[in-house]
Amino acid sequence: xxxxxxxxxxxxxxxxxxxxxxxxxxxxxxxxxxxxxxxxxxxxxxxxxxxxxxxxxxxxxxxxxxxxxxxxxxxxxxxxxxxxxxxxxxxxxxxxxx
Amino acid sequence: xxxxxxxxxxxxxxxxxxxxxxxxxxxxxxxxxxxxxxxxxxxxxxxxxxxxxxxxxxxxxxxxxxxxxxxxxxxxxxxxxxxxxxxxxxxxxxxxxxxxxxxxxxxxxxxxxxxxxxxxxxxxxxxxxxxxxxxxxxxxxxxxxxxxxxxxxxxxxxxxxxxxxxxxxxxxxxxxxxxxxxxxxxxxxxxxxxxxxxxxxxxxxxxxxxxxxxxxxxxxxxxxxxxxxxxxxxxxxxxxxxxxxxxxxxxxxxxxxxxxxxxxxxxxxxxxxxxxxxxxxxxxxxxxxxxxxxxxxxxxxxxxxxxxxxxxxxxxxxxxxxxxxxxxxxxxxxxxxxxxxxxxxxxxxxxxxxxxxxxxxxxxxxxxxxx
Numbered sequence: 001x002x003x004x005x006x007x008x009x010x011x012x013x014x015x016x017x018x019x020x021x022x023x024x025x026x027x028x029x030x031x032x033x034x035x036x037x038x039x040x041x042x043x044x045x046x047x048x049x050x051x052x053x054x055x056x057x058x059x060x061x062x063x064x065x066x067x068x069x070x071x072x073x074x075x076x077x078x079x080x081x082x083x084x085x086x087x088x089x090x091x092x093x094x095x096x097x098x
Numbered sequence: 099x100x101x102x103x104x105x106x107x108x109x110x111x112x113x114x115x116x117x118x119x120x121x122x123x124x125x126x127x128x129x130x131x132x133x134x135x136x137x138x139x140x141x142x143x144x145x146x147x148x149x150x151x152x153x154x155x156x157x158x159x160x161x162x163x164x165x166x167x168x169x170x171x172x173x174x175x176x177x178x179x180x181x182x183x184x185x186x187x188x189x190x191x192x193x194x195x196x197x198x199x200x201x202x203x204x205x206x207x208x209x210x211x212x213x214x215x216x217x218x219x220x221x222x223x224x225x226x227x228x229x230x231x232x233x234x235x236x237x238x239x240x241x242x243x244x245x246x247x248x249x250x251x252x253x254x255x256x257x258x259x260x261x262x263x264x265x266x267x268x269x270x271x272x273x274x275x276x277x278x279x280x281x282x283x284x285x286x287x288x289x290x291x292x293x294x295x296x297x298x299x300x301x302x303x304x305x306x307x308x309x310x311x312x313x314x315x316x317x318x319x320x321x322x323x324x325x326x327x328x329x330x331x332x333x334x335x336x337x338x339x340x341x342x343x344x345x346x347x348x349x350x351x352x353x354x355x356x357x358x359x360x361x362x363x364x365x366x367x368x369x370x371x372x373x374x375x376x377x378x379x380x381x382x383x384x385x386x387x388x389x390x391x392x393x394x395x396x397x398x399x400x401x402x403x404x405x406x407x408x409x410x411x412x413x414x415x416x417x418x419x420x421x422x423x424x425x426x427x428x429x430x431x432x433x434x435x436x437x438x439x440x441x442x443x444x445x446x447x448x449x450x451x452x453x454x455x456x457x458x459x460x461x462x463x464x465x466x467x468x469x
Contacts, residue, residue: 008133009133009157013161043161045177045178046159046160046177047161047177048158051180052180057157057158059157059158060157060158093157
């Protein structure tokens with residue numbers, strides 16, 4: 001079971017209260033997590049990654065085990081603690097005022 | 099008519115304001131989509147309960163919401179806006195080529211006859227359409243592929259397609275406007291387009307009478323006379339009597355002819371409204387007085403409408419999509435400000451009252467007259 005923490009606006013959009021739990025088969029990577037997340041919550045398509053390029057949106061960052069993995073390759077394996085569900089995969093929006 | 103519904107898009111959410119035909123007591127509903135920029139919310143003329151809303155922010159991009167019950171509940175629909183083919187380049191602020199990139203939907207214009215068909219004007223400038231109630235969006239690429247496209251340049255707000263007018267007498271005729279490329283007309287259902295900027299004069303561009311490059315802020319028409327158009331340009335209020343083929347200035351005695359909004363009285367095609375703004379560098383009313391100006395002669399002769407509006411220390415702006423009229427017997431006029439007020443007049447502008455005073459900055463105002 002993979003645990004994903006979404007930022008407030010995406011939780012509201014997906015109508016989830018807390019963490020999202022995903023069943024994932026195969027390697028646990030940014031791409032596989034986001035693919036599963038978007039399959040479970042289609043409304044999130046285009047909000048974390050651009051539709052066509054599938055690149056991370058500029059104001060979104062990914063954290064795993066307190067490490068910023070935003071610039072890692074999308075197919076790079078994530079830490080075992082993420083794959084085993086001990087730690088959540090964090091999707092975070094840039095802090096900003098206004 | 100039993101009432102009106104005012105649809106307000108703000109920097110931090112959408113609001114739905116309801117009143118009966120007297121328009122003196124209002125029910126305020128919202129915020130919907132709190133925290134998101136709601137560039138535009140508009141209802142279908144063919145089904146007043148069908149609403150569409152453009153929801154976006156810099157973090158998570160674009161969403162489109164649809165309501166089938168007049169704004170009580172909403173459902174996200176498709177948010178995939180992909181330009182047709184290889185989009186090429188337009189000009190950047192410094193005149194260098196810049197790739198076309200989708201940023202947001204500025205304006206949603208539902209079909210006059212089919213609730214499932216909606217046109218979307220987007221930044222970077224392009225025209226999209228859905229024919230399935232928002233489940234899929236497809237670009238109508240003829241506009242972007244107009245030969246002048248590589249010469250289009252953004253205004254300060256971006257290269258935005260912000261105005262879409264559908265001719266009620268000719269389903270193939272569509273008008274659009276882009277800041278700061280200008281106005282365009284299609285006579286064949288958006289396949290091909292003609293730049294309709296003859297007569298415009300813009301001193302801030304190298305060739306003031308160029309085919310394109312004019313910062314058109316808004317165009318309005320009266321449904322009964324769709325060949326007559328009124329335009330609020332960056333500077334200058336303009337009028338065309340021939341479907342945009344030629345424009346003449348009708349700024350007349352306005353205190354300043356800079357502004358964003360323009361609209362036409364629901365029953366009097368020669369009665370038009372603008373809100374003069376001091377200048378392109380100072381986006382607030384001259385002398386701190388918020389005044390709507392009305393012309394009953396289709397321009398040139400203007401009268402200030404001030405009753406109920408702040409006449410001192412007012413420094414708000416009224417953005418291009420933030421004025422609308424209802425079609426009740428006594429025409430109602432509505433506008434929203436960047437200070438969060440939505441003002442309404444139930445007597446064609448003679449007197450004004452705020453429906454609500456303290457919303458986030460208002461981006462758009464639309465009105466539905468309900469049977």
